[in-house]
Amino acid sequence: MAASGARSGSTGQWNEGGHLVQSGPRAGITGPDDHNGEARRAGGVLTIDLNAIVENWRQLRDLSAPAECAAVVKADAYGLGAAIVAPALAAAGAKTFFVAQLTEALALRPLVPDARVAVLNGLLPGCEADYLDADIVPVLNDLGEIHRWRAAARRVGRPLPAFVHIDTGMSRLGLDRPGLDSLAADPTRLDGIANQGWMTHLAYADNRDHPMTPAQRDRFDAATARLPTAPRSLANSPGIFWGAQYTYDLTRPGCALYGVNPTPGAHNPMRNVIRLAGRIRQVRHVDAGDTVGYGAAHQMARPGKIATIAIGYADGYVRALSGSGHVVIGGHRAAVVGRVSMDLITADVSDIPEAVLEREDLAEVLGPDYPVDAAAANAGTIGYEILTALGDRYARRYVGGPTPEARL
Numbered sequence: 001m002a003a004s005g006a007r008s009g010s011t012g013q014w015n016e017g018g019h020l021v022q023s024g025p026r027a028g029i030t031g032p033d034d035h036n037g038e039a040r041r042a043g044g045v046l047t048i049d050l051n052a053i054v055e056n057w058r059q060l061r062d063l064s065a066p067a068e069c070a071a072v073v074k075a076d077a078y079g080l081g082a083a084i085v086a087p088a089l090a091a092a093g094a095k096t097f098f099v100a101q102l103t104e105a106l107a108l109r110p111l112v113p114d115a116r117v118a119v120l121n122g123l124l125p126g127c128e129a130d131y132l133d134a135d136i137v138p139v140l141n142d143l144g145e146i147h148r149w150r151a152a153a154r155r156v157g158r159p160l161p162a163f164v165h166i167d168t169g170m171s172r173l174g175l176d177r178p179g180l181d182s183l184a185a186d187p188t189r190l191d192g193i194a195n196q197g198w199m200t201h202l203a204y205a206d207n208r209d210h211p212m213t214p215a216q217r218d219r220f221d222a223a224t225a226r227l228p229t230a231p232r233s234l235a236n237s238p239g240i241f242w243g244a245q246y247t248y249d250l251t252r253p254g255c256a257l258y259g260v261n262p263t264p265g266a267h268n269p270m271r272n273v274i275r276l277a278g279r280i281r282q283v284r285h286v287d288a289g290d291t292v293g294y295g296a297a298h299q300m301a302r303p304g305k306i307a308t309i310a311i312g313y314a315d316g317y318v319r320a321l322s323g324s325g326h327v328v329i330g331g332h333r334a335a336v337v338g339r340v341s342m343d344l345i346t347a348d349v350s351d352i353p354e355a356v357l358e359r360e361d362l363a364e365v366l367g368p369d370y371p372v373d374a375a376a377a378n379a380g381t382i383g384y385e386i387l388t389a390l391g392d393r394y395a396r397r398y399v400g401g402p403t404p405e406a407r408l
């Protein structure tokens, strides 16, 4: 029996069968199918396959070895529920978790008690005690942050752990060139800091034909050669697929864990993780010339059938999928026509047999037959945005869970 669940903020416990039993404010229904309780009431059912996430992590871990493979669970594990995803990955052996915000780290900390939890966005001024008290590792992004963390270490009289980020081409976070020069000239600035590693972030690893990634690696090598020895970390998900020269000591995959293709243009090596099913509310016959939805943006060229599905842009179904998205009903593909509304989409189901439409009351809106990357391509965006936009109105159902490795 599968368990259903919630986003972070609720708590879960693994029962003897290895299934997640959910409790908390958004606790879902536990049932053998999608037609009970919360799932029956909701406009959409989002199923999240924890086994697929764990298998994806294991694949990335094996590709990263001998480097350690961390897990990036920022933005609520890319929308999939960090409070449930991170403990599943910890049970599979993940020892380091990266989030973006301090608030995310504070929420995650008690759920992965044995793991390192690091904050990519750095050491917030005036919050040093929060990192200290909760044993959270800041990624230090400039000399000021290094100075403040060192002062905190002096106050408590023991070394404090941190990663140090060096910018090699993002111009976003991390030490800039003058910062790097100052640190190289005076490494005692790091006294009192237990350096967990030098880190940098790739700008264009998803484009294999561009020289940016090797250039960043060379800059990272040159920078770290001027600094005290510490572990090094460079690769995000696409970076891991550049091979052994890019994995260094610690890799930081995010999107690939959640099934987004880390090798765009090539076959997706990751397992599909989510299935979003939207409830079909009506199927109607329309005549040639009838218009569909706001702005009369779609006009029927022939008589046919329109299905109305209870998911809209308020659920993260981006408006850019108006007239370009697809849904899959009983294995049959149908085009999303007309504009995406706040709470509804409309699909042209003229070519789907009547018997199928009578049988099915859910349409696959995202999933194995219409992957996140396909929706992203149709919307002119990236899979990351499709995932992190997923809304809160779905019934969430988690399947699978931590399995002792020996049993696999």
Ligand SMILES: *Cc1c(COP(=O)(O)O)cnc(C)c1O
Pocket (backbone or CB within 6 Å): 072, 074, 120, 200, 201, 235, 236, 237, 238, 252, 253, 254, 255, 256
């Ligand atoms: C988000 C992020 C990652 C993970 O990137 P993916 O492309 O999702 O694998 C790794 N490192 C840093 C610094 C990040 O901001």
